[in-house]
Amino acid sequence: SGAASAAPGPAAELRLGYFDNLTHAPALVGIENGFLQDALGDTALNAQSFGAGPAAIEAISAGAIDAAYVGPSPAVNTFVQSAGRSAVIVAGATVGGAALVVQEGIDSPADLAGALIASPQLGNTQDVALRSWLASEGYETSTTGGGDVTVAPTDNARAFTLFQSGQIDGAWLPEPWVSRLVLEADATVLVDEASLWENGDFPTTVLLVGADFNRDHPETVRALLKGHTASVAWLTDHPDEAADVINAKLTADTGKPLSDAVIDRALGGLRFTNDPLASTFPVSLREAVAAGTAKDGDLDGLFDLTLLNGVLAEAGGAPISAAGLGTE
Amino acid sequence: MPPETSTTSTRPAEPAGSGAAGHDELRRLEAGLDSLQAVPETPRGAVRRTLDGVVPPILLLIGLVAAWQLYIVIARPRPDLIPGPFDVFGALVSAWSSDRLQIAVLTSLERGGAGFLIAVAIGTPIGLLLAECRPVRRALGPLLSGLQVLPSVAWVPAAIIWFGLTDATVYFVVLMGAVPSIANGLVSGVDQIPPQLRRVGTVLGASRLQMATLVVLPAALPGYFSGLKQGWAFAWRSLMAAEIIAMGGTIGFGLGSLLQQSRELADLSGVLATILVILFVGILVELVIFAPIERRLLRRRGLMAAGLR
Amino acid sequence: MPPETSTTSTRPAEPAGSGAAGHDELRRLEAGLDSLQAVPETPRGAVRRTLDGVVPPILLLIGLVAAWQLYIVIARPRPDLIPGPFDVFGALVSAWSSDRLQIAVLTSLERGGAGFLIAVAIGTPIGLLLAECRPVRRALGPLLSGLQVLPSVAWVPAAIIWFGLTDATVYFVVLMGAVPSIANGLVSGVDQIPPQLRRVGTVLGASRLQMATLVVLPAALPGYFSGLKQGWAFAWRSLMAAEIIAMGGTIGFGLGSLLQQSRELADLSGVLATILVILFVGILVELVIFAPIERRLLRRRGLMAAGLR
Amino acid sequence: MSTPVATAAPVSTTGLAASVVEPAAISIDALGKRYGAGPLVLDDINLRIEPGQFVCLLGASGCGKSTLLNIIAGLEKPTEGSVTVASGKAAVMFQDAALFPWLTAGRNVELALKLRGMPRAARRPAALELLDLVNLADAADKRPHELSGGMRQRVALARSLAQDRKVLLMDEPFAALDAITRDLLHEELERVWKQTGRTIVFVTHNVREAARLGQRILLMSSRPGRVVNEWTIADTGSRRIESNEVARLGDEITDQLRQEIRRNAA
């Protein structure tokens, strides 16, 4: 790739992948408000929107992009599959904001026997959470579609229409879909994923950088992290303005803004932070392996938080721990 | 200008055709000619020929795999981008031991087979109608050929909207792929019947029904069969496309789903292993089901190309 | 038993072949035979025949659309499940007026065309090698035929992992679809050369190169061309599959992407409109590019089936 | 041993036909034929063929021999005039044996018997008998592609005989065979004709073949096809095709045929 072939030093261009999702708010705000480009300086920002984690990961692997905001599961997947050679997580972005919503009449986990429940994508963060929660409730699931409760990987928009027409009994989804289902399809929240985690915190989005790019262009990554932390800080400081900025970017990309009610409810469940919550990753991987959606592997080296901690230290912030899975 | 009459033959006349002795003479002559003209069968050992056909590609395959492994050992590429033969084999074994491979193969074969049979049941009468009824053919023929040009994968999005992520979607796509080629196969099979055979049927006094059952259908069989073979190929292709695109929902878990799942897990070994399985199943169906029937059909009619068994 | 010698002929001998008068006589006889045996051309008006071929399917189409509209008017089905002809037409117009249709058609045609040309450039030498070199053919032939059995859609996930959502993915899939069938077409074209033609070449003293350029290649042309036609069909199918599955990223916006986008917007009118466009483009390429060349090729060799123009 | 007598008759044969009382096997009356809007192929053909007669129809390529035969067989409709076959329908044999390739030789003959309405049990022995008539009893279980061209034509002959029709029409049945086989089949056909008493109309290009086989030889002109001359050979004792008589008759017919052909030189 053109960026990677340059001599060590700032890259001429940074190609950044993100989703037009509320959970990618730090990217949306960073682009929309110019935090990222400001921090990058002479390096041109080339932001590309993706629809799903695997596509973004494939783009990093193919050298089509240099960095991407993705969910933790795809990040772990590519790291394990490539024996640690594809990409590293350099920062956290979003935590929280996923839940199991169900049709009226399902009031307890016991009512789920024989149900059909959607998850965004096989092996993604919510899919793994759903499967391991079901397992903890005593239900058997299968990646081939059988079991006591059928888990149907279905993209979010489709899950929404299927839920509306009553063809699925529930869905374990990220924001803003939880809010849309609750507000627009009369769904009720059966399980908030936060309740399953210590402190109620679990990573939803992290910032992933291609390993080669991270090695060749530390200055560019550092600049990216500067923009990123600025974006996260802005989001934390301006919860009232966040909705408008995010909607502006969503409208620009997809032509479809979220309703105010949905975006307000959704932002309430999300928290933006630079901490990738490294300690949760081994737990997630164990669950994913148990659910049959990932290979077991060594996560050592998954995080490279040195640059992030440098940036934070400059701004007087506390360092973030890699929980022994990489450099700090 | 009549020639001179009553010129007695000067040669020792020997009217071979007259009388019992003449007939015997003729019989022996004919027997001699028949034995001279009979093409001597040269049954070059079937085993030998099978070996000749099977050994070189297998050697090549082994060579290719060895070169691949060598490359892996020397260049040590990223295993998620270029997995080694052992990784792929491992993926195969793990998919097998977790039963996902068996489920996928069985699901796909079942759906492919059922879809194909439905397509035969639909395509055959359509083909017959087209072949035997001129006005229908003029009107419908071009449309059907047009449908054959349309990649059946284009139907997947429409089918998903109509039927959701259910098996109906898969069957619909399979049918749209296979029916036109089966119908067209039958039409071209009927078209290729030598007109002489129909005339013989007429001369022998066959009724309309007898003509159809005793002459047209058996004569059209080879063409129809190659239509069926092509129909199967289309059904299998369409099935894979539908399974890859329309994954999830209540749709069963087939080879296409396995493939797409491996992709989503960034598991290239799994992807390659599944491709191998798809290839293997395709070749197996060809070899086990279609090839023997076709060989029998063609050999009975002496249509076997010299190079084939 | 030598027959009696010196028997003078009793008939008024007329040695037609000897002398100038005999030669003239022969010339007139041959001219008479030639004119009797020449097959009289019956140029049934080309316009008339085109009309005969085009009118019935168009009438049928109009009838089908009318029935469809009638159903919409009477049954009033949900427009998101069964849109009417006007909805589909509207979708077509709106895609056109927003330039998305043109972009999609051009992108797809460009990629299909470029991919096809690359496939020709790769498949032709492979085919030649296979056709002319026995050991290569024995080893590689079965593998190539096997690849033809593999639905090229199965390559999409692997290609995406290798190349990401870039045009390289699309081209890779198109190549995997088209190259084997082009190579196999050339091989079967060469195989179908009547052995007599090669022998004539040898007898006429053609060198190896002359044999290839003056005899084998022109003789294999019809088979090669039908391989090209099939290769295009595969390329187009594979392209659509790749575009539908691999949407997004830096991948250009083709017809498959338009289809998939319409699906994601649950816009069945758009889906059906795109299917119509895909069908139309497929038929157009066939009619405008391949059909005239094939007709010319076959007519020059008198291989035209009686029913065709 | 035999003394064939050849006589040239006037072109019109209707006067002859009128003087005979026995009903004709085939009678053709003012027959005309054109395909679609094409040129006239057959023009004013009048013929009367006696039962048991062996008639050879001779003419250059494209003169309408096959058309005439197909009209007699009922495979084509005449444009003008009428054709009557006294015994109803006729059996036909083509240049191409046109055996059904998916059936054995025996089954091919049996199929003809079946379509004629013979009960199932009787078919097999009847087919074997017919195949034996053409010296092919041993080949009953072979498929057409395993037979040589001559054997295929013999099976086709057996199949035509299986129809058990008084009239047998043959359209250049031996044209595609090699000379040795053809000579044998001439003897074969002559023997079968004598044994079964069929009325045979035999189309050929080959003057010597016509002279060898026919009791009566009709020469057709080209464009349009008319019967322009005929020869009757009184004695039909077996004649080897190399005999002087056949050769002499052949010379005469050849000369006339060549005149016809020369007329068409552009």
Added chain:
Amino acid sequence: MSTPVATAAPVSTTGLAASVVEPAAISIDALGKRYGAGPLVLDDINLRIEPGQFVCLLGASGCGKSTLLNIIAGLEKPTEGSVTVASGKAAVMFQDAALFPWLTAGRNVELALKLRGMPRAARRPAALELLDLVNLADAADKRPHELSGGMRQRVALARSLAQDRKVLLMDEPFAALDAITRDLLHEELERVWKQTGRTIVFVTHNVREAARLGQRILLMSSRPGRVVNEWTIADTGSRRIESNEVARLGDEITDQLRQEIRRNAA
């Protein structure tokens, strides 16, 4: 007008060959041939063919005539013995005209001229001249499929002549034609032979054809193929195929040929 004389010669012709001084056009010595591990197809063939001679090779199906011809043409390798063609290579004509279907008649002939090394400018007139030799100058721009079978064979003949080789080998070149056309082509070939002085080896099944054309007729046995008899016809004045002499010689050859065939009755 002509007085052909036919004489039966001893089977072995080597004695004859030894007494002639002029070098033979083709000399074949103790030739044997088998395909792969199959039976012996040709066995101990010894032949000497004089320059300008017209030799007909006669035998039943599968006796090895084509094999022998192909060996002379250099298309097959002999298993034993040797073949020498004095003038180097031979021109060959097959039963199937085997014209290149993508070239017009004229271009087909031109291709032969090109492969022979004739400069481009000279080819067109030379081709037209050759086509005129076979009375086909008008058809130079027609494609093979527009020609009748007889015309195609004439083009093939012109193409063989275009090679300008002393020896012309013909493998049943007229077997697939109708009788009328075949007769004409006999005259045509005879005329061309006389005009060009080629040495011709002509393979046929057809006794009359051989007797009509050949100066020398070789009869081959079957399984294995050997030359079992030969006839030499002293005068080669033009003989119409219906003539008595041809007929009589034909009778004799036919009888011997039939003996050969009868030997093979299982």
